[in-house]
Amino acid sequence: MIKALFSVVILLLTLSPAVQAETLSQALDKIPVQDAGRVKPFGTFARETLQLIYGRQDFEGKSASEVIFTWMLIPDQWLNMPLVELRHGGLKEALKISSTEKRFSPQSLLTNERIPLVIQELSTIRNRQEKLNPYFQAVSRLENQLAMFQAVRAGMAIRILPVQDSDTWKGVNELEGEPQAAFAKVTKAFVDSIALADNKSGTLKARPELTAAVQEFVEVARQQAPEKYAEDGKIKWELHLNSFHPFKVAAYAYLIGLILLISFQVSGRSWTYSSAYVFLIVGILLQAYGMGIRVYLTGRPPVSNMYETVIWVPWACVLFGVMMERLQGNRLVLMAAAGVAVFCLILADMAPTVLDASIHPLEPVLRSTFWLTTHVLIILLGYSAFFLALALGDVLLYMYLKDEQKYAQQIQQGSNSIYRSLQIGVVLLTAGTILGGVWADYSWGRFWGWDPKETWALICILGYLALLHGRLVGWVKNFELAAGSVIAFSLVVMAWYGVNFALGAGLHTYGFGAGGVEYVSGFVIAHILYVAYVSTVRYGRLKKPN
């Protein structure tokens, strides 16, 4: 236990940033910018812009803020850099550009004669209001990338000055008078910081003049329209969220917990178990902290896009795990829960294009937060319980594969936990789906409209109900329960991800996205194959008793 606490302290110490002078990007990050319907720190704007155009949040070790800022100051330097990410093979072919390159210079694309043609095709499709296939999604992204590049280059996209009698802030290109003078100081100090740096490689430091100039500009901008200007608190917290990565840190905590739990399974040393517990708690707290910040920034529950659900589900999963471990005394549950948490959080961190972490404005119908909170949160709690059952099922199947007799007791315990998880999941998913019906009835007058999202929630409920009813009469024994909980999770994957990303139909359009279909299908198929393999091996063993 002491060792465990000690390691937590070490972990926290290594995480807290040492007090040091601001870096170049830290200085710039603080400037509030109006973009995509909200006010955000320049740091966030720069990362989102670079992500859109370049496909990453940093450029060859340079921070996004630095890149976007120089891009505006000296655009010509960037025109011939391979900056615009373009992956779609068909589109590259249509543009007659190299099929092996992943990124192209803005100059080469802006002068490509075929681009106006493909954009013309796209607008034809748009006029007919047809669904975009992957090719046209790529064209649409390219169109956005080039438009954004030009808008940043011209300073239009960087809207930093609130205006008294308009909703739209002024861009860098429109500044006049005092704000323009103040901004000129920022650019000069920025250029000096680069030019006068002792060591030009590595992270550049901001000169004190830059920090002061930014502060001055912010004050000048605030005076223009104080009530429309950003709240300092929100800007500060958003920058903290960007730099601290609470979910990533939580993922590490869970990972250490998971490793300790596995070593407990193998060695049986009790200190590994108790210290694992501590790490899981740390993970839960870190995640709660991160979600709390997001709730403060967005003013809504943390479940309004796919990214946030992939954060929420593992959190609930670990909470369920801890509760069930306390109530049932089954230690396997913790391991399963930690596994889910590590998996989801790494996923959330690794796939920024599919799981978009940026904060977007909501569709009007979602702005009634009470109903959004209740129905989505409860449904996701249901998914968490099923996810836990899946992980337990995976572990149990492994035990069946290794030695059914040796693990008999753990299998029995694990099965009880799976059964309980499924029960909890069915109750929560049913309640959540019905509440979704209540919301739909309240907002549209339609309790049930066979919308694909709600229909797949129903299919999930039915799948798990079939399993639970089969269990009642003994058709589904421990092995079938473990296998069933793994297979049935495919239905959850379809309801959670598939409807929005693969099927792309129905009223829950505000949650639509693209990408990752091959990986998610891989996840589902791998699990089905795993179940098939273990079943075959086990069936073979049972047939010829030795």
Added chain:
Amino acid sequence: MIRGRWRFFASLKLAVFTIVALGVISAVGTFTEARFNDAMVAQRLVYHSVWMYLILGSLIVNLVAVMIDRWPWRQHHTAFISAHIGIIILLFGSWVTKQYGIDGSMAFEIGETGKHVTVNEREFSVIASLDGTTFNTIFDDQVEFLVNSPTEKKPYVVNLGSERLEVIDYYHFAFRETEIRPSDVEGDGPAVRFQLENPNVNMTEWLRRDRTKAEAQVNLGPARVVFARSEPQPTGMNEIFLIVPDGAKKMTYVIFNKDRTVRKRGTVKESDTIETGWMGLKFRILRFLPHARENVSYVKTQAATPAASSALKFRFRDKEYWLGLNSAQRLYLEDKVYFISYGNRRIELSFPLKLNKFTVGTYQGTMKAASYESEVDVPGRGNVLISMNEPLYHEGFTFYQASFERNEKGEAVVSVLSVNHDPGRWLKYLGSLLIVLGSILLFYFRRVRFLDLLTKGNPK
């Protein structure tokens, strides 16, 4: 309680089979919706198909039978009875809604008074008029052509006196295409095809004027083009008027400036070019037909898009006509006129609603809608605000803010409300409550109890 093979209806085998079947058919429904990009098609073809009703029927039989089988009920049956009765009540409530409920929409412009709710069901009707002032509905039928598509071999037949009108083809999703052709019929109005061109702009348009209308017009952005019977008044835009009296073979033109002054006037004929003087725009007459007719045809498409609509083809007196959804075709006979119409059924409300105001709130610095709300005048209640998630309840109907439409200038002028009357609502809520209660109660009863009661009910 239940003996012999009747026990099958109370069996878990049937229960699991029904559950799985329900899951599978629902999944098929979602794929159908994605395939056609249309929720109504999935409803018609899957969710309200015979198969669905068979499965739901078997579910209800199973639920009722298993509850009879467990009679007399004991305290530990509470959860099981509650959940199962809940499902039955929920399904019954859904049936009541389907049978007696109204689910439609209402679109009106600012200042307009609306009284009709458009629903999804469609009807085919024939209205006759002997004198052009009195109209008589002589045929009216609710039709479902998606599932029972009429064909040449199996037409949908309407008997009009001694004559037959036959619907011989139907496309659920089709694009409307029109073609303007010269006609010899003296009663057909004129048509003109023109081009407006400069180095940046190149637009070609047809304008056809019906004999009954004084003018036809199109706004091309740089200028409004009006094809009129006699010279109209300028409206204060850049305007080009083409004037052809009915039956005339010659055309005159007038070009007006924004300040309503005449820029140019003269006569013009086919293949003439007029310099407008606006941004180097040239106005060219490509074709002029003193009598023209519009040939409408439909091209079938596989999935819904907002530009596609349904269309049917009917035959009357050996002539074939295409008729799009929510449109009508006039048939002039010797002594009367028939109006053949095909469209969504409209239900008349007992009270009118007037749209006083409609506002769209946007997210700062964008065109993205953050909220929208309608102010409507409700008889006896005055001005009431309807916004997203805040509906209006009035005389058994609920009005929800659903969406809006913009005019050419981008201003939001039409509010779309969804209108709902649902007598099954309380049943669905009651059923839902029982289901949730039942499944929560399950935690209070041990699994053993269930095994116990199930085996007791099914002695070996």
